Amino acid sequence: MTNRGIPSAFLRTTLHNGIGRYVCQLQRLTIKFCKEQKQSRGVRDFIENGLVDFAKNNPSVAVYAQVKRHRSPALVAEYLNGKTHIIPVAEKEAAELLEWLDFLRTRSGEDLIRMRKSQHTFSPSIQGAWTPVTNKQVFPPDFTFPNNELFQAHKFTESATDILQRLARKSTSKTD
Amino acid sequence: MALAKTCCGAIKRFRLELPNFMNPPPITVLQGARTYKQHSYRYNKELYRRRLKVGPIEVTPRSKQLNWNEDVELEAFTHRISEKLSRVGVRQAFTDMSYSRSTAQLVKEVIGDSVQGQELDALDTSAGNEQMAESGDNLARKFIKDFIKVQFPHLPEEGVGSILEFLMSTGKLAHVGKHLGITDLILYDVPLVSLINEEQGEERACAFVRDFIITQLIGEDIDAIFPITSAMTRLVGLLEKKGQGEPISRLLEHCGQATAVSCYFVGIYSDNELIGKAPGETLEIAEEMAAHDALMSLYGIQENRLPFDFNTTYKQYGILNSGTQPTLLSSEQH
Amino acid sequence: MVTPSTHGVADRINEQISQNSHGRLFAVIYIGGHQFKVTTEDLLLIRTNRRFPDVGDRICIEKVLLVGGKDFTMVGRPLLNNVRVEATVVEKTLSHRKIWFYFIRRKGVKKLKLIQDFLTVIRINSIEVSEVEDDVD
Amino acid sequence: MHDRRRVLQWATFARSWWIFDANHQCPFQSANRLCLFLEGKHKPIYHPLSDCGDHVIVINTKHIAMPDRFWRAWRHFHHTQYAGGFQVQRAWQVHREDPTKILKKQIYSTLTGNLLRKGLMARLHLFPEEDVPEGMLRNVSNQIRQVMPVPKTLEDYPIEERESFPRVFEWPEEYVVKDGKEFERQKEYLDEDLSLSKLQ
Numbered sequence: 001m002t003n004r005g006i007p008s009a010f011l012r013t014t015l016h017n018g019i020g021r022y023v024c025q026l027q028r029l030t031i032k033f034c035k036e037q038k039q040s041r042g043v044r045d046f047i048e049n050g051l052v053d054f055a056k057n058n059p060s061v062a063v064y065a066q067v068k069r070h071r072s073p074a075l076v077a078e079y080l081n082g083k084t085h086i087i088p089v090a091e092k093e094a095a096e097l098l099e100w101l102d103f104l105r106t107r108s109g110e111d112l113i114r115m116r117k118s119q120h121t122f123s124p125s126i127q128g129a130w131t132p133v134t135n136k137q138v139f140p141p142d143f144t145f146p147n148n149e150l151f152q153a154h155k156f157t158e159s160a161t162d163i164l165q166r167l168a169r170k171s172t173s174k175t176d
Numbered sequence: 177m178a179l180a181k182t183c184c185g186a187i188k189r190f191r192l193e194l195p196n197f198m199n200p201p202p203i204t205v206l207q208g209a210r211t212y213k214q215h216s217y218r219y220n221k222e223l224y225r226r227r228l229k230v231g232p233i234e235v236t237p238r239s240k241q242l243n244w245n246e247d248v249e250l251e252a253f254t255h256r257i258s259e260k261l262s263r264v265g266v267r268q269a270f271t272d273m274s275y276s277r278s279t280a281q282l283v284k285e286v287i288g289d290s291v292q293g294q295e296l297d298a299l300d301t302s303a304g305n306e307q308m309a310e311s312g313d314n315l316a317r318k319f320i321k322d323f324i325k326v327q328f329p330h331l332p333e334e335g336v337g338s339i340l341e342f343l344m345s346t347g348k349l350a351h352v353g354k355h356l357g358i359t360d361l362i363l364y365d366v367p368l369v370s371l372i373n374e375e376q377g378e379e380r381a382c383a384f385v386r387d388f389i390i391t392q393l394i395g396e397d398i399d400a401i402f403p404i405t406s407a408m409t410r411l412v413g414l415l416e417k418k419g420q421g422e423p424i425s426r427l428l429e430h431c432g433q434a435t436a437v438s439c440y441f442v443g444i445y446s447d448n449e450l451i452g453k454a455p456g457e458t459l460e461i462a463e464e465m466a467a468h469d470a471l472m473s474l475y476g477i478q479e480n481r482l483p484f485d486f487n488t489t490y491k492q493y494g495i496l497n498s499g500t501q502p503t504l505l506s507s508e509q510h
Numbered sequence: 511m512v513t514p515s516t517h518g519v520a521d522r523i524n525e526q527i528s529q530n531s532h533g534r535l536f537a538v539i540y541i542g543g544h545q546f547k548v549t550t551e552d553l554l555l556i557r558t559n560r561r562f563p564d565v566g567d568r569i570c571i572e573k574v575l576l577v578g579g580k581d582f583t584m585v586g587r588p589l590l591n592n593v594r595v596e597a598t599v600v601e602k603t604l605s606h607r608k609i610w611f612y613f614i615r616r617k618g619v620k621k622l623k624l625i626q627d628f629l630t631v632i633r634i635n636s637i638e639v640s641e642v643e644d645d646v647d
Numbered sequence: 648m649h650d651r652r653r654v655l656q657w658a659t660f661a662r663s664w665w666i667f668d669a670n671h672q673c674p675f676q677s678a679n680r681l682c683l684f685l686e687g688k689h690k691p692i693y694h695p696l697s698d699c700g701d702h703v704i705v706i707n708t709k710h711i712a713m714p715d716r717f718w719r720a721w722r723h724f725h726h727t728q729y730a731g732g733f734q735v736q737r738a739w740q741v742h743r744e745d746p747t748k749i750l751k752k753q754i755y756s757t758l759t760g761n762l763l764r765k766g767l768m769a770r771l772h773l774f775p776e777e778d779v780p781e782g783m784l785r786n787v788s789n790q791i792r793q794v795m796p797v798p799k800t801l802e803d804y805p806i807e808e809r810e811s812f813p814r815v816f817e818w819p820e821e822y823v824v825k826d827g828k829e830f831e832r833q834k835e836y837l838d839e840d841l842s843l844s845k846l847q
Contacts, residue, residue: 006606011553011631015355016394018598018633019551020387020486022566023256025601027357030243059255064243080357106565106602108631113606118555119546122395126480126536126549127580130691131455131658132701133429133441136789145787146666146706146777153793168813394551400649431661432702434785439661454651455658465654480533480580483550486635 007113011120014081014108023060025108028078029101030064032071039090040073046094054098058105075100079109238360253357257368257384261375269305269367270358305367312370316389317344319382323390327484328398330476335402342401343389352388386486393484398477399468407467411444414474421447423470425463428453442466523582524641532579535637537595540573552634553600562630563599569632571595577639584642594638601631659692662770663701664786666779668793669750670707676794678753681705684791685758685767698763702770703791704783709746709775712795713738723752747773 017023031051033043047065055063072090075097079085085107087100128134158166238244247263250270254261320343324336331339342348353359373381404410411423429441442462443453452470456462472478526532536549542556563569574593576585584590610623665684669677683689687699713721721738741748751773758764772783801809 011555013553013600013631013633015352015388016391016551018600019394019635020391021258021383022598022600023356024565027252027256028243028249060252062245062248062252064245064248066243080355082354103602103604108601108603110603112604112626115555115605118544119548120553121549122551123479123534123536123549126534127578127583128480129655129659131441131655132431132439132661132663132690132788133658136429145784145790146668147790148668148670148793148797151668151790151792153796155796397649399651430788431658431663432786434782437662439658441658455654455661457654457657461650461654465650468651478533482530483534 003114007111008116009111009113010116011118012110014079017108023080024058024105025080026058026061026077026105027080028062028064029104030066030076030078031073032066032068032076033073034069034071035067037070037072042091042093042097043073043089046097050094050098054101061105075104077104077107077109079107081109083109083111085109249361253361257356257388259372259376259380259384261371265371265375266368269308269371270361271305308367308370310370312367312373313344315373315378315381316369316385319385320344320390323386328476330474331402332475335398335475335477338402339393339398342396343392348392349389352392356388390484391486399472402477404468404471407464407471411467411471411474414471415446423451423467425466427459444470446470519582520642523584526579526581527639527641532581532639534580535639536578537574537593537637538576539571539595540575541571545575548595548634548637550634550637554597554632554634556630556632557627558602558630559628560602562602562628565599565602567599568635569597569599571597577637579639584639592640592642594636594640596635596638597632598635599630600633603629603631605629660699663788664704664783665701665789665791666704666706666784666787667791668707669705670710671712671797672794673713674711674750674753677705677711677750678757680791680794681754681771682757685754685771686763695759698766700767700770702772702786704772704774704779704787705747705750706774706777706779708750708773709742711742711750718742721749723748746775 014025015023017025031043031047033040033047035044051063051065055061072088073092075087075089077085077087085104087104089097089100092100239246246267250263250266254263254266317340320340321336324331324339328335369381369385372384408423415421415423424445426443426445427440428443431439433440439455439457440459440462441453441455442459442465443450444463444466445451452466452468452473454462454465454469456465469478534549536547538545538547541554542558544556546552546554548554574586574590574595575588576583577590577593578584605627607624607626610621610625612621613619667677667681681703684703685700687693687697687701689701690699692699718739719737723736723738723741724733725736726733736744738749751768751771754771755764755768758767772779
């Protein structure tokens with residue numbers, strides 16, 4: 001019940017991604033950092049060593065490095081669906097930064113909120129939706145209800161009479 | 177204070193939708209609040225009045241912000257759609273005629289006489305994307321038409337037309353363009369088709385249309401795009417044209433036929449063969465819906481039809497240059 | 511015992527498959543410890559780890575329990591080997607923050623964890639079925 | 648919403664009408680089966696919050712069957728909320744006053760006790776005999792199978808079969824066989840007794 005109070009959404013993608021060709025949803029990445037302060041040290045490390053490789057591996061992302069003096073560093077990701085995701089990366093090492101970048105790259109930009117269903121389909125039924133006449137017994141047009149001959153209870157076991165009669169029939173056929 | 181904050185948020189959010197100064201939105205008191213705080217009402221009203229006075233916030237285009245490099249963005253865009261396009265071409269495709277004209281005008285005003293008239297004319301026509309838009313539109317329309325004809329061979333011409341119009345409508349193209357990230361670059365993506373055609377060939381251009389425009393058909397009801405009106409009359413005409421027996425409707429089943437909420441299941445037979453069945457609240461509705469169902473199966477647009485084949489590529493001569501019915505020539509994994 | 515209804519069913523299914531007249535196919539696949547009924551163009555959200563194939567990769571789902579068209583359904587015992595389900599990894603992300611809270615009253619015991627799972631979204635691209643062998647005696 | 652979707656929704660949640668013959672059927676087992684149909688549990692679309700049950704017509708409720716001890720042991724309690732207003736009736740008494748009451752009470756108690764129950768009971772139509780109104784019978788599109796086989800009485804067998812049935816021994820000619828009307832006489836006697844007590 002507590003899940004009701006938090007925002008939720010259904011599973012979706014931008015522009016039916018993955019049906020035609022895959023489009024990387026991360027459009028633009030801005031790395032904001034400071035040149036002086038200690039908390040931007042990991043980011044500065046990353047910009048010196050890993051940023052060019054990242055940009056080369058992901059040519060579909062426009063990467064910017066922006067100096068913000070005496071501000072804590074952050075990764076600002078802009079997605080094709082128009083949403084922005086900001087990750088503060090103060091005091092983070094270069095290796096960890098790369099993981100966060102990977103996370104931003106593989107995302108679609110939708111909000112990280114509760115998914116109501118783990119599946120989305122455009123064709124919920126292929127053999128036809130259920131109706132009361134699905135798999136219903138077909139009666140001839142002149143059939144009238146009630147008809148007790150067709151709807152007698154199933155006999156799953158033989159009654160004592162049935163057994164006796166069967167035995168009797170057997171014995172009479174043997175004697176014949 | 178929390179109440180005041182929520183109300184302020186509400187006011188800001190709805191501000192642009194309610195331009196009338198005389199009718200501020202009603203400020204609701206939260207349910208369960210013990211008192212009605214007059215000061216907060218007055219405070220919010222005053223805030224609202226001031227907000228209106230300031231006027232709408234100016235929207236800064238993304239390209240006017242600091243972290244913006246047009247070359248980088250264009251390069252990223254070409255990689256995003258997995259095409260190898262020249263930067264000059266993309267820039268031209270993204271330049272609207274009105275923009276290029278105004279630039280030319282500006283050039284004329286600034287440097288005036290030193291530029292020759294012919295050069296100015298060249299600047300006028302070459303920088304815009306009008307021609308590209310036109311040829312791209314033609315190519316996309318042709319390909320979409322052929323694609324639909326391959327996927328729905330039995331659909332009548334008007335149906336093909338309405339699906340085409342649905343896909344090539346300005347709203348749909350703007351939607352596609354927006355989600356490919358070209359909002360800050362341009363407003364229309366059809367010139368791109370022409371550009372890809374010039375630089376990469378027709379097959380890639382068609383693949384672009386297939387992957388980004390035709391995929392918009394997914395999840396749409398074909399019979400909502402192409403509404404089938406007076407189904408029974410159509411069905412009679414179609415069956416007569418095909419040389420089949422005339423449709424005969426039969427009541428298959430019913431639920432509570434003597435009640436106000438009855439449901440009838442009607443089947444339509446032609447030459448002793450069930451060609452469509454549907455439920456309905458009355459016999460007339462059920463018959464009409466059954467005819468609709470039969471028509472959908474005859475047109476090949478029933479719900480459980482084969483899905484679109486987005487992996488298929490169409491060879492150039494097979495689909496684009498022949499006047500005959502297009503055929504599926506090759507299939508390869510994208 | 512041969513019941514007349516099962517006789518020749520495989521032939522009729524094979525006929526539909528060879529003529530490609532079975533319409534849209536659906537399948538029940540087993541992935542990430544869960545079973546999903548899927549058809550082409552579906553989206554699935556599965557809990558994986560970060561080592562799952564990268565986004566944009568095409569994957570083939572091996573465990574297919576059931577496949578069906580408009581007129582037939584084939585159930586595996588337990589798996590079917592004549593079906594090929596292909597999918598594309600569309601997104602790898604984290605779930606929303608789930609609260610794990612442990613509290614014992616009057617004892618000063620209080621623990622709070624915010625948990626985020628690794629999630630992967632895949633898109634089913636195609637379901638292909640090949641002809642079956644008639645193993646009904 | 649397109650018309651196609653609308654009629655599909657209408658058909659999926661359409662209520663069908665069932666008929667059930669309670670002749671020689673145990674009311675307790677019958678109630679279990681009828682409740683499935685009244686609550687809609689026989690449908691794949693069933694959900695406890697959705698009111699998707701069907702209509703059920705029950706005929707021949709007068710001819711339900713219970714073991715002898717049940718007719719005496721099954722009790723119906725009622726209290727008028729006034730002092731001394733408590734009364735208990737045995738099954739045979741209840742059944743004689745209202746031949747549909749035992750089945751109705753049993754179904755009512757078998758249904759889940761929630762706010763839907765009143766509506767579900769309104770979709771139950773009980774008839775002591777086979778005289779269902781014509782308009783109601785027209786709605787019926789299916790029948791519920793009986794819960795137990797109806798025993799055959801001696802009269803149901805043709806005379807030839809009765810005559811040819813193997814016998815262990817023959818009655819002596821001077822032996823006087825009971826005519827089988829003893830129960831009828833007892834019943835008449837009880838009826839008279841009850842009517843007398845009512846008059847008093």
